[in-house]
Amino acid sequence: MKRLKITAIAMALTTITMAQEAIDVHSHIITPEFLTSLETEGRQLEEGFPIPKYDATEHLRWMDQTGVQTSVLTLAAPQPTSAKVIRQANEAAAKLKKEHPGRFMFCAALPLPDVEAAIREAVYALDTLKADGIKLATNIEGQYLGAPELDPLFAVLHERKAVIILHPHRPGPVNPQVMKQTPLAMQEYLSETTRAVSNMIARNVLARYNQVKVVVPHCGAYLPLSVPRMKSLTPVMQANKMVGEIDWDENLRTLYYDLAGAHSPEVIRMMLTITTPDHLLYGSDYPYVAPQVLTASLERMRAYLTTEPDLAPYKEMILHKNAENLFK
Secondary structure, eight states: OHHHHHHHHHHHHHHHHHHHOEEEEEEEEOOHHHHHHHHHHTOTTTTSSOOOOOOHHHHHHHHHHHTEEEEEEEEOSSOOSOHHHHHHHHHHHHHHHHHSTTTEEEEEOOOTTOHHHHHHHHHHHHHTSOOSEEEEESEETTEETTOGGGHHHHHHHHHTTOEEEEEOOOOSSOOHHHHHHSOGGGTHHHHHHHHHHHHHHHTTHHHHTTTOEEEEOGGGTTHHHHHHHHHHHHHHHHHTTSSOOOOHHHHHHTEEEEOOSSOOHHHHHHHTTTSOGGGEEOOOOBTSSOHHHHHHHHHHHHHHHHHOTTTGGGHHIIIIIHHHHHHO
């Protein structure tokens, strides 16, 4: 009887642990080839922030300690100029996924602004490397998401019903003094993300290629504020023939949001003014934030998703179920 009781307790503890597991949709792989290419080109500080070292063993150790079952890897900013380096990064991520089943997934980088090369890499990554999706930068050399020349790429990703993870990159050209005063990560990254998603919405990119699913980083950036403004000004802009018809429902339906960065109950409630609970995802931003800070952040999220009555029903959805449904 005693042994049965101990077994029952062990099973209960296992169930609790499993229920606490998370899927992290916002983490970065930083390969040696990527770092070497940036050093050769003198671009290590192009984003205004030192690029950290990445070690898969350390990443797995942090995941084990915090109850993160799976991390989705994407290539960090800035964008390599070499298609060869991008291919090496994608193959390195695919290797990690294969070596650690269930622990790593990845969304492949593309060699933009060359659209034809990007299409070839997307097909190779999705069909051969079995990438779980595609990572797109907000802009590459001034080519912003939403630009007409990117429509053929979105047509291919639409056909494959691809998951797309967005990440802000340094805008250019830009006054370098402004970036010294307020580092990119503190403000401009949010503007970049909002700008890129707004561009796609204004051209109905997401409505026209509505089989894609797009993950917006950093708690939706400024979209909870900008979307209502865009909606309110659309009739004026249409009257002046500055924009056409915008299918707001269909555009917004394709958008998902990770909670990397300054998440809080208040932020989640604000995000729910433009989306639904099944479109919110946990994200860490590993390894750009110290592991102990990320651990405390995840513990804080688990706590308020347990104690806040209006958010508690969404706890398991945000921590892992929504990601499971997104990536299937």
